[in-house]
Amino acid sequence: MSDVHAQTVSYVRETMLPEAEPPVTERGAIKWLRENLFSSWLNAILTILSLFVIYYVLSHTLGWMLYGIWDAGSLTECRQIRNELYGEDASVACWAVLADRWDQLLFGFYPQDLYWRPVAALLVFFVAVSPILFEGVPRKLFYLTAAAPFICFWLIWGGTIWGPIVVALGFVIAGAIFRYGAEMVGPLLAIIGAFLVPILYWLLLAGPLTGMLNSIAPIGMQYVSSDEIGGFMLAFIIGITGIILSFPLGILLALGRQSDLFIINKTCVTFIEVIRGVPLIVWLFTASLLLNYFLPPGTNFDLLLRVIIMVTFFASAYMAEVIRGGLAALPRGQYEGADSLGLNYWQSMQLIILPQALKISIPGIVNTFIGLFKDTTLVVFVGLSDPIGFSNLIRATTDWNGIYWELFIFIGLCFFICCFSMSKYSQFLERKLRTEHR
Amino acid sequence: MTDAQTSPVADRKIDRSKMAVSDEVAIEIRDMNKWFGNFHVLRDINLTVNQGERIVVCGPSGSGKSTLIRCINALEEHQKGTISVDGTLLSNDLKNIDRVRSEVGMVFQHFNLFPHLTILENCTLAPIWVRKTPKREAEETAMYFLNKVKIPEQADKYPGQLSGGQQQRVAIARSLCMRPRIMLFDEPTSALDPEMIKEVLDTMIQLAEEGMTMICVTHEMGFARQVANRVIFMDQGQIVEQNEPEEFFNNPKSDRTKLFLSQILGH
Numbered sequence A: 001m002s003d004v005h006a007q008t009v010s011y012v013r014e015t016m017l018p019e020a021e022p023p024v025t026e027r028g029a030i031k032w033l034r035e036n037l038f039s040s041w042l043n044a045i046l047t048i049l050s051l052f053v054i055y056y057v058l059s060h061t062l063g064w065m066l067y068g069i070w071d072a073g074s075l076t077e078c079r080q081i082r083n084e085l086y087g088e089d090a091s092v093a094c095w096a097v098l099a100d101r102w103d104q105l106l107f108g109f110y111p112q113d114l115y116w117r118p119v120a121a122l123l124v125f126f127v128a129v130s131p132i133l134f135e136g137v138p139r140k141l142f143y144l145t146a147a148a149p150f151i152c153f154w155l156i157w158g159g160t161i162w163g164p165i166v167v168a169l170g171f172v173i174a175g176a177i178f179r180y181g182a183e184m185v186g187p188l189l190a191i192i193g194a195f196l197v198p199i200l201y202w203l204l205l206a207g208p209l210t211g212m213l214n215s216i217a218p219i220g221m222q223y224v225s226s227d228e229i230g231g232f233m234l235a236f237i238i239g240i241t242g243i244i245l246s247f248p249l250g251i252l253l254a255l256g257r258q259s260d261l262f263i264i265n266k267t268c269v270t271f272i273e274v275i276r277g278v279p280l281i282v283w284l285f286t287a288s289l290l291l292n293y294f295l296p297p298g299t300n301f302d303l304l305l306r307v308i309i310m311v312t313f314f315a316s317a318y319m320a321e322v323i324r325g326g327l328a329a330l331p332r333g334q335y336e337g338a339d340s341l342g343l344n345y346w347q348s349m350q351l352i353i354l355p356q357a358l359k360i361s362i363p364g365i366v367n368t369f370i371g372l373f374k375d376t377t378l379v380v381f382v383g384l385s386d387p388i389g390f391s392n393l394i395r396a397t398t399d400w401n402g403i404y405w406e407l408f409i410f411i412g413l414c415f416f417i418c419c420f421s422m423s424k425y426s427q428f429l430e431r432k433l434r435t436e437h438r
Numbered sequence B: 001m002t003d004a005q006t007s008p009v010a011d012r013k014i015d016r017s018k019m020a021v022s023d024e025v026a027i028e029i030r031d032m033n034k035w036f037g038n039f040h041v042l043r044d045i046n047l048t049v050n051q052g053e054r055i056v057v058c059g060p061s062g063s064g065k066s067t068l069i070r071c072i073n074a075l076e077e078h079q080k081g082t083i084s085v086d087g088t089l090l091s092n093d094l095k096n097i098d099r100v101r102s103e104v105g106m107v108f109q110h111f112n113l114f115p116h117l118t119i120l121e122n123c124t125l126a127p128i129w130v131r132k133t134p135k136r137e138a139e140e141t142a143m144y145f146l147n148k149v150k151i152p153e154q155a156d157k158y159p160g161q162l163s164g165g166q167q168q169r170v171a172i173a174r175s176l177c178m179r180p181r182i183m184l185f186d187e188p189t190s191a192l193d194p195e196m197i198k199e200v201l202d203t204m205i206q207l208a209e210e211g212m213t214m215i216c217v218t219h220e221m222g223f224a225r226q227v228a229n230r231v232i233f234m235d236q237g238q239i240v241e242q243n244e245p246e247e248f249f250n251n252p253k254s255d256r257t258k259l260f261l262s263q264i265l266g267h
C-alpha cells in the first residue's frame, strides 16, 4: 500500500503557481458587455438598435430640455428670449411656466401665506407612518399615528381646533365601549354599542359641543375651504386618504367574501362586483351629482369628501380581490395549524393568515395603490382642480396660452417619482419579509 | 416483517413505569357518523379512550383515519352522534370548540408550522394569545420543550431553515407548549425521509413514557408494538378491529385486518 502510494505520488509541486487573472474576454466590463449585450447575433442587433433609438430620442429632446428658459413672465416673453439667444427656429423648453406657477400646481388656490400648513401636514404624515413602514422606529410613535389624521385635517382645513378633537373623542368613546363594555353588558351588545353610540354622538352632540367649547376657548387657525385646495395637494389628499382607508376595508371585504355566513358573504360579493364592474369616472359623477338627490336638502356634504369616499370604495374592491388571491394561496394547513392551537377566528387571521396572505399580495396591493394614486387625476372631470385641472387653468390664461409639454412633463415626473418610490418600497418590503429558504 | 418497520424504535428499552392507564375517560365517541356531502366517510364510530392510553390507528389509505382524529378536535364537524373530550361535549358552541382545541394538541403530516414566525415564536404564540401567559414565561416554557425535543439551538431560526424531522419535532414542541392533556398525531412520520423518522418516533416514545394520552395514526408498526396499548384497524369508515398490540399483530381476527397486515408488513 505505502509502496504504491510512494510511486503514484512521485511528483509533488513545492511552490504555488501565482494567481492568474481570467482571460480578458472573461472579466470586468468586457465580460459584462459580452454576456449582456452581445451574447448572440440577435442580441447584438437589438443592442445596436436600442442604442440608435436612445440616441435619436435624446438628440431631439436633450437640447430642448437643457437649453430651456426659466426666467420669463409669459410664453411671448419666453419666445422673445429664445429668439435673442438661439434664433427663431430653435426649439427649446419654456420652463418659466413652472417657475411662475409652481405654487398653483402644488397647492391650488390655497392661501400663499399658509403654505406651511399642508407641508407640515405632509411631514406629520410621514413621521406617523414611519413606525408602520419601518422597523426600528420607536414604538411610542404609534400614539402620533393614531392622532395624525386629526392633526393633518386641522392643519389643512384649519378652523377651530375643537372640531377634530370632538370628532376624535367619538373614536375614544367607541374604543372604551368596545374594551370595557364586553364585561359589563356582554360582547355582542358592546360591539353594537361601539358602533351606535359614537354615530349618535357625532350626529347629535358633536356640533353643539364643538360650538360650546369654541365659545369657551376659541382656539383655531384661519379656515380654508375645500374649493381652495388643488394641484398636487389635492392629489395627495385623495390618494393618501384613499390608500389608508381602502387597505383595511379591502381586508375586511376579502375576509367577508371568504366567510361562511351567508349574509356577510353575499353583501361583500355584491359590493365588490358592483363597485368593480362600473368605471371610476361613473362613480365620481355619481358622487358629484346623484348624491345630492339622496342627501337631505340643505346638507352641505363636501364634494372632496364624497370623491374620497368613492375613490376609497373603488380601490378597496380591487384590494379585496388582490388579498383574496393571497388568502387562497395559503395552504389549508396554516388555517388548521392555527385552529388546532385554539386560536379564535380573529386571532388566527391577525397572527397567522393575514401576515402571510398580505406578504404574498404585496405586489398586487402596491399595484392597486399606484393605480389609485394615478386615478386621482380623474377628479378633474367633476370639477376639482387636480394637477391636470390646474394645467388646464394655467393654459387658459393669456400669459401661458399655447404651452403643453412643459406642464405635462412636470406633472408626469411628479407622479412618476411618487409611484416609483412606492414600487421601490414594496420591493424592499418583499426582501425584508422573505423568511423561507426553500 | 421488514427491518425498516421496526428498527427505528427497536434499539431502545422502553420505560413503562409511568405508562399507566387510568379509569378516567379522556375521549368518548358515541355512534358518531360523518358525511362529506353524500359520501358517508365515518360510520357508527364508538370509541372510549382513557387518560394515559396510547392508541395507534391504522388502516388503508382513505379509510377515514385522519377524518376520525380531526373530528376529535373539531377540525371537521360530525353530523350524528356525540364526541366528548375531557368531559366537554363538542357541539356547535364555539367556546367549547376553542376550549377543547386548547386542551388537545395535534401534529400533522406536513407539520403546518408558521413559516413567517421563528421557531420560538411558533411555540409561544398560542400560550401568549390563547392562555394569556406572560411573554417571558411562555418563552421559558417554549425553551423547556424545545430542549426536550432536542433542538433548543434552532429557536431563532425560521421553519424553512430546518430539516423535515426537526420541523416535526418543533411541531410537537409547539403543541406541548399549550400543556395539552391529549395529543393527536396524523401520520407524523410519513412525509419524512427514512433517516429522520427515528428522531420523531423517539420524541413520541418519550411523550408516551411520561404518561401522555395519545392517538396516533401511523403505519410504523414497530412503534405500535412497543408503545401502543391498543391498536385500532379502520376500513371504509368503520372500526373493524381493535386489540392489544400482541394479539392484534399475531392473531388478527378479521380477514380485512389480515390482508392489510400482510400487505404492510410484507409477509
Ligand SMILES: Nc1ncnc2c1ncn2[C@@H]1O[C@H](COP(=O)(O)OP(=O)(O)O)[C@@H](O)[C@H]1O
Pocket (backbone or CB within 6 Å): B036, B039, B041, B059, B060, B061, B062, B063, B064, B065, B066, B067, B068
Ligand atoms: N374535505 C373533504 N371533502 C370531501 N372528501 C374528503 C375530504 N377529506 C377527506 N375526504 C375523503 O374521505 C375519505 C377519508 O379520508 P381520510 O380520513 O383522509 O383517510 P385516511 O386518513 O385514512 O387516508 C377519503 O376517501 C377522502 O377522499
Ligand SMILES: [Mg+2]
Pocket (backbone or CB within 6 Å): B065, B066, B067, B187
Ligand atoms: Mg390521512
